Amino acid sequence: MAASNLLSQPPALPHGRHLKLSSNPFATALISPFKCKPLPASLRARPPRAILSTPEPQTQKLEHCFTKSGDGFLYCEGVKVEQVMEVAEKRPFYLYSKPQIKRNVEAYKEALEGLNSIIGYAIKANNNLKILELLQSLGCGAVLVSGNELRLALQAGFDPTRCVFNGNGKNLEDLVLAAQAGVFVNIDSEFDLENIVAAARISGNKVNVLLRINPDVDPQVHPYVATGNKNSKFGIRNEKLQWFLDAVKAHPNELKLVGAHCHLGSTITKVDIFRDAAVFMVNYIDEIRSQGFEIDYLNIGGGLGIDYYHTGAVLPTPRDLIDTVRELVLSRNLNLIIEPGRSLIANTCCFVNRVTGVKTNGTKNFVVIDGSMAELIRPSLYGAYQHIELVSPTPPNAEVSTFDIVGPVCESADFLGKDRELPTPTKGAGLVVHDAGAYCMSMASTYNLKMRPPEYWVEEDGSVSKIRHGETFEDHLRLFEGL
Numbered sequence: 001m002a003a004s005n006l007l008s009q010p011p012a013l014p015h016g017r018h019l020k021l022s023s024n025p026f027a028t029a030l031i032s033p034f035k036c037k038p039l040p041a042s043l044r045a046r047p048p049r050a051i052l053s054t055p056e057p058q059t060q061k062l063e064h065c066f067t068k069s070g071d072g073f074l075y076c077e078g079v080k081v082e083q084v085m086e087v088a089e090k091r092p093f094y095l096y097s098k099p100q101i102k103r104n105v106e107a108y109k110e111a112l113e114g115l116n117s118i119i120g121y122a123i124k125a126n127n128n129l130k131i132l133e134l135l136q137s138l139g140c141g142a143v144l145v146s147g148n149e150l151r152l153a154l155q156a157g158f159d160p161t162r163c164v165f166n167g168n169g170k171n172l173e174d175l176v177l178a179a180q181a182g183v184f185v186n187i188d189s190e191f192d193l194e195n196i197v198a199a200a201r202i203s204g205n206k207v208n209v210l211l212r213i214n215p216d217v218d219p220q221v222h223p224y225v226a227t228g229n230k231n232s233k234f235g236i237r238n239e240k241l242q243w244f245l246d247a248v249k250a251h252p253n254e255l256k257l258v259g260a261h262c263h264l265g266s267t268i269t270k271v272d273i274f275r276d277a278a279v280f281m282v283n284y285i286d287e288i289r290s291q292g293f294e295i296d297y298l299n300i301g302g303g304l305g306i307d308y309y310h311t312g313a314v315l316p317t318p319r320d321l322i323d324t325v326r327e328l329v330l331s332r333n334l335n336l337i338i339e340p341g342r343s344l345i346a347n348t349c350c351f352v353n354r355v356t357g358v359k360t361n362g363t364k365n366f367v368v369i370d371g372s373m374a375e376l377i378r379p380s381l382y383g384a385y386q387h388i389e390l391v392s393p394t395p396p397n398a399e400v401s402t403f404d405i406v407g408p409v410c411e412s413a414d415f416l417g418k419d420r421e422l423p424t425p426t427k428g429a430g431l432v433v434h435d436a437g438a439y440c441m442s443m444a445s446t447y448n449l450k451m452r453p454p455e456y457w458v459e460e461d462g463s464v465s466k467i468r469h470g471e472t473f474e475d476h477l478r479l480f481e482g483l
């Protein structure tokens, strides 16, 4: 089916198809993961720690595209953020640098030179359609976690053969869409494999699958964003690998095993962690190939962290990440898939707010702004740090104090920053939360009926364009029309 036909709703499934799945003749075989050949000893135990020498890190200070110049104003690509505030809607908004998005993609492309690779941008990080169109035009593929993300990727023009459908709870309708579109699909569990087989039959297409392996590598990040350790809900543990290989073999008309995937977690700032996982993964791939599967793809997921603290710390770059796995990939003649989200988009954006007022309660000082946890939830959800600055210079005699930066939402967890030193801002002053390009707008809600904000970007020529409308109260009322 042509990609454009897939953009609306998934095709209707035969009535009752979901319910009948477990009574299909293949289901019994598929849901018995305990009857399997034992794995070779090398895969039953944890793999040895990385055995390769680490290449000398090429780390460099990461640049920020929102910077204060000598005049004390914050600029984005030469444009004063204060001036953008004058022309933008008078409400909190996200402001991106389009050139920085391009620079971030370029950094990955340069790092990947000499390898056959796919940059699968993780759409969950930021699903703005204009940004997706830009990323696909720059040659990125996409990583999807829902049927709607797949529809949006197709709408944005992504090549489905450079897209991967991930997830631990993919439903049958979405899998049918994926099978029709011809994207790679990761197998996460026994029931997932069962559903992918069913989707292949319904669509009439054989599905290119990767096994999502859980390598039990500690990514050393907040537990909520760790995904590749053994207690995680994601992926297949090594003791079950043989069952999955047998199950794939049993379905030659529905499944073609093309690779292995892992994703360790997010905000990772040590490349050794990726190397440990890659060593583990190529051992897996050796084993899978030894059983006659001709697999070509190693997908090492996303997860590279960024410089949220703006301390000037030296952090690994895309080149450091790729260099640490390059030899392993080449030694097995593999195509490499990577799935960056944060490291492609986070540093390209600020969340721009206005100060509503300043208050003191007991010993605490608060700067109250118009934005909140509804538009940007990472600090409230993970205690995440994102750098905060005023956009304009303050008078030289302005008192510097320690403030919590809070929003108007009716929750004590509604903070964007804790204990930040700032010159006392005046009412109406602009205040930005940096590095807001990833997992900020895409995680925004309408809690307290704070409608999702508009988005703008600064283009190469310094012009500013709106790239997403802000939601309105009328949009909310529309959800009830005709009921």
Ligand SMILES: Cc1ncc(COP(=O)(O)O)c(C=O)c1O
Residues within 6 Å of the ligand: 122, 125, 143, 166, 227, 263, 265, 266, 267, 301, 302, 303, 304, 339, 340, 341, 342, 343, 438
């Ligand atoms: C499977 C998968 N791939 C890629 C990503 C993107 O991760 P990051 O934004 O940290 O690069 C995620 C999110 O953690 C993920 O779950």
Ligand SMILES: N[C@@H](CCCC[NH3+])C(=O)O
Residues within 6 Å of the ligand: 124, 225, 227, 266, 378, 438, 439
């Ligand atoms: N939402 C997380 C990242 C989750 C990554 C998805 N597996 C964050 O804001 O940092």
